[in-house]
Amino acid sequence: MITRQELLTLAAHTKNLVARTAEPDKFQCEQRDRIIAAAHAAGITDAEIDAAR
Numbered sequence: 001m002i003t004r005q006e007l008l009t010l011a012a013h014t015k016n017l018v019a020r021t022a023e024p025d026k027f028q029c030e031q032r033d034r035i036i037a038a039a040h041a042a043g044i045t046d047a048e049i050d051a052a053r
Contacts, residue, residue, distance in 0.1 A: 004042055011039040012052035 002010075018024045018032045039049060 007039050007042055008044050008048060008052050011035050011044065011049045015049060016053050
């Protein structure tokens with residue numbers, strides 16, 4: 001099982017990676033969205049993800 005901190009780190013890193021990619025493909029964007037949705041389901045807010053970036 002993944003911990004809350006690991007999920008927060010994964011969400012922040014994924015968000016950074018997609019943001020730095022000049023032209024992210026559909027799969028990268030979908031993967032980012034799934035990871036962020038999982039973080040939200042675990043009670044992690046967008047503000048927490050952005051602060052971890």
